[in-house]
Amino acid sequence: MKNKVRPLIYILLIISFLIIYGNKINGQEKVNISAGFGVPELIHVGVHRQLDQFQIGLNIGVIAEEYFIFSISGDIYYHFGGTSELSNRRPWYGRGGLTYFREENEYEIDKYRYLTLRIGRDFNISEKIGIEIDAGAMFELYHEEIVKKTQQCTGWFCDWELEMPVLPSLSLVLFYRL
Numbered sequence: 001m002k003n004k005v006r007p008l009i010y011i012l013l014i015i016s017f018l019i020i021y022g023n024k025i026n027g028q029e030k031v032n033i034s035a036g037f038g039v040p041e042l043i044h045v046g047v048h049r050q051l052d053q054f055q056i057g058l059n060i061g062v063i064a065e066e067y068f069i070f071s072i073s074g075d076i077y078y079h080f081g082g083t084s085e086l087s088n089r090r091p092w093y094g095r096g097g098l099t100y101f102r103e104e105n106e107y108e109i110d111k112y113r114y115l116t117l118r119i120g121r122d123f124n125i126s127e128k129i130g131i132e133i134d135a136g137a138m139f140e141l142y143h144e145e146i147v148k149k150t151q152q153c154t155g156w157f158c159d160w161e162l163e164m165p166v167l168p169s170l171s172l173v174l175f176y177r178l
Contacts (some may be wrong), residue, residue: 040173
């Protein structure tokens with residue numbers, strides 16, 4: 001039970017930070033809500049606060065088919081290049097963040113923490129709606145595996161385990177400016 005409460009505490013801390021910090025910002029801030037697909041964010045929803053050419057945000061994602069995968073990530077964006085007729089925010093950005101990623105199936109629970117670094121671009125459809133696309137790398141900072149029961153398997157594939165501390169990271173997101 002204790003391990004299931006910890007991600008909830010992180011979520012509440014990040015949301016509290018966004019609310020408290022957001023109240024101290026001048027009248028030029030904007031809030032974006034988003035939905036999309038990404039690695040490691042999964043199928044996710046998010047909220048981002050714009051501070052001039054910076055954004056801070058939180059995404060919560062899930063995939064629940066044969067087994068359950070959950071992610072929560074906090075990101076900082078810096079918009080640096082180009083111009084847009086539909087927004088004051090520059091369309092090109094660098095993005096860095098931290099992600100907690102948890103995967104559970106009938107045999108094991110895997111918990112990861114990743115650092116993600118990406119570069120991307122906003123495509124504004126209107127003054128309120130846009131699409132962001134980015135790509136980069138994710139770096140494994142932490143991994144914990146909890147075995148629930150031994151998996152019965154035969155053949156060479158059972159002994160093969162792929163461990164890569166650096167993986168590709170990408171996302172495709174639809175956002176709406178409030």
